[in-house]
Amino acid sequence: MSAREMLFYADAIVAVMTAAMVILHRNPVVCALSLVLHLCSMAVFFLLLDASFLFAVQIILYAGAIMVLFLFVVMLLDPGGEGVAGRIGKVQLGATLAAAVLLLAGVARLLPGLAGAGAPEGAVLPPGFGQAGDLGRELFTDYLLPFEIASILLLVAMIGALYMGRKETS
Amino acid sequence: MTDSTTMVSWGSWALAALVKIGVVLAVLMTVVGNIVLVERKVAGWIQDRVGPNRAGPWGLLQPLADGIKFIFKESITPERAYRPLYLIAPALSLTTALTTFAVIPFADRFVVLGAEVAPLIADLDVGLLWIFAVASLGVYGVVLAGWASSNKYSVLGGLRSSAQMISYELAMSLSVVGVIMAAGSLRLADIVGAQSATVWNVVSQPIGFLVFLTSAFAETNRLPFDLPEAEPELVAGYHTEYSGMRFLMFYMAEYANVVLSSSLMVLLFFGGWHLPFIEGMLPSAPPGVAGLAQLGIFSLKLSFFLFLFIWVRWTLPRFRYDQLMNLGWKVMLPLALANAAWTAAIILWGWI
Numbered sequence: 001m002s003a004r005e006m007l008f009y010a011d012a013i014v015a016v017m018t019a020a021m022v023i024l025h026r027n028p029v030v031c032a033l034s035l036v037l038h039l040c041s042m043a044v045f046f047l048l049l050d051a052s053f054l055f056a057v058q059i060i061l062y063a064g065a066i067m068v069l070f071l072f073v074v075m076l077l078d079p080g081g082e083g084v085a086g087r088i089g090k091v092q093l094g095a096t097l098a099a100a101v102l103l104l105a106g107v108a109r110l111l112p113g114l115a116g117a118g119a120p121e122g123a124v125l126p127p128g129f130g131q132a133g134d135l136g137r138e139l140f141t142d143y144l145l146p147f148e149i150a151s152i153l154l155l156v157a158m159i160g161a162l163y164m165g166r167k168e169t170s
Numbered sequence: 171m172t173d174s175t176t177m178v179s180w181g182s183w184a185l186a187a188l189v190k191i192g193v194v195l196a197v198l199m200t201v202v203g204n205i206v207l208v209e210r211k212v213a214g215w216i217q218d219r220v221g222p223n224r225a226g227p228w229g230l231l232q233p234l235a236d237g238i239k240f241i242f243k244e245s246i247t248p249e250r251a252y253r254p255l256y257l258i259a260p261a262l263s264l265t266t267a268l269t270t271f272a273v274i275p276f277a278d279r280f281v282v283l284g285a286e287v288a289p290l291i292a293d294l295d296v297g298l299l300w301i302f303a304v305a306s307l308g309v310y311g312v313v314l315a316g317w318a319s320s321n322k323y324s325v326l327g328g329l330r331s332s333a334q335m336i337s338y339e340l341a342m343s344l345s346v347v348g349v350i351m352a353a354g355s356l357r358l359a360d361i362v363g364a365q366s367a368t369v370w371n372v373v374s375q376p377i378g379f380l381v382f383l384t385s386a387f388a389e390t391n392r393l394p395f396d397l398p399e400a401e402p403e404l405v406a407g408y409h410t411e412y413s414g415m416r417f418l419m420f421y422m423a424e425y426a427n428v429v430l431s432s433s434l435m436v437l438l439f440f441g442g443w444h445l446p447f448i449e450g451m452l453p454s455a456p457p458g459v460a461g462l463a464q465l466g467i468f469s470l471k472l473s474f475f476l477f478l479f480i481w482v483r484w485t486l487p488r489f490r491y492d493q494l495m496n497l498g499w500k501v502m503l504p505l506a507l508a509n510a511a512w513t514a515a516i517i518l519w520g521w522i
Contacts, residue, residue, distance in 0.1 A: 029255065030254075033255075036310065052294070052295055052296045053296055053356075056300060059303035060303045064302075064303065064305075064309065064339075065336055065339070068309055068313065068332060069336075131295060133354075
């Protein structure tokens, strides 16, 4: 088993365990922090696929900025230490069933095609693969329209947030 | 992942990495320990008094005395603190502060005794982004310390500090966009190389440098941006409830961040290990000597910036929190964007 495979399995275990902790732990702050860890393990998956720019940007933006703001909200609102773990109601059972069905469907769809899929170990990637230069070029040429639409989406969200947070001047 | 594993076997690669990590850690911890003394001495001179001079000639043993004091101090844990996070927070702060040094190059690659030595621990292709990534994880140390202490002043200090840090992180990253454009690469060694070939980035992008300087002060919570730690307002902010070794970890993390910001300023804006007139002499010198000379130049520039951090701290008064956030969002961010536009213009015009 190569180093890359070992790292993949270790990372997969971390990813699954932290994802489980997000929904199962009592303390909301610990849940938010395990989501941060989970996002970092996602970033390591990107790194294992040689997308080093995405690895760094995932940590900078998602784990380092967006989740900090999540944590602010959790800490300021202080929902207390009572979580949903332990209360198995109808909603929880239904959601778990739906998630299990989706997971099985996804695995059944993907499994036949997985045999021999992907580049063989040691495949030579073009130089600069996964770097900022390649990504930037694609974003500004082939994917310019989705990029601009996403920017407008963010602008709309910002304007909405500013409007909702304005001081009422009577 | 790009590294040199294809060139050497696993064992020697691991050994070289461990040796480099050991050296960098040892030097860094020494610098962090002594910068405390330098700070107190310089503070004393600015305030027209002598700093510590009891613990040894010129107070040189003061860091040792402080270290011993911290080790023997009792680490008191507040009763209602959330223990797991309370204990993790200082470790997180210190770990992230130290991990950023993995990509800082101290000199150019050189060949000695037939082997190529790269004076940095990990030559990542996205080196600069690694620093920002790990630094943004460092915010968690602060915010968790504030929350887990179960103390109103700490929570306020932690929230203020982390809000300040993420605001100025944005301005910092944008001010560096100009540097990345000028160098065409995210590797720190490439950025220094690009400055050697043209001009230092402080000359071609002065506004970018000023934004970076200000953001670095805000990121490290140093005066004039140290409201989160201000005694009159918040006792000691997010590290109020920490004593002994745990406080020492926060303290060391803060100074490690100062050293990191100074190193970044040297590398990104002041040409790293490059001096204009030295470059001609270096290829003819024996290989180790060139590396050492570059290391010396880097250290000298680094010392100047460390002195600058201390100088500004004891000269300027503190910003009020709303002034601070105003500055970060309404002044630094537009200036950083203007700097990016300016850099794009001068690249197109062919000036750099």
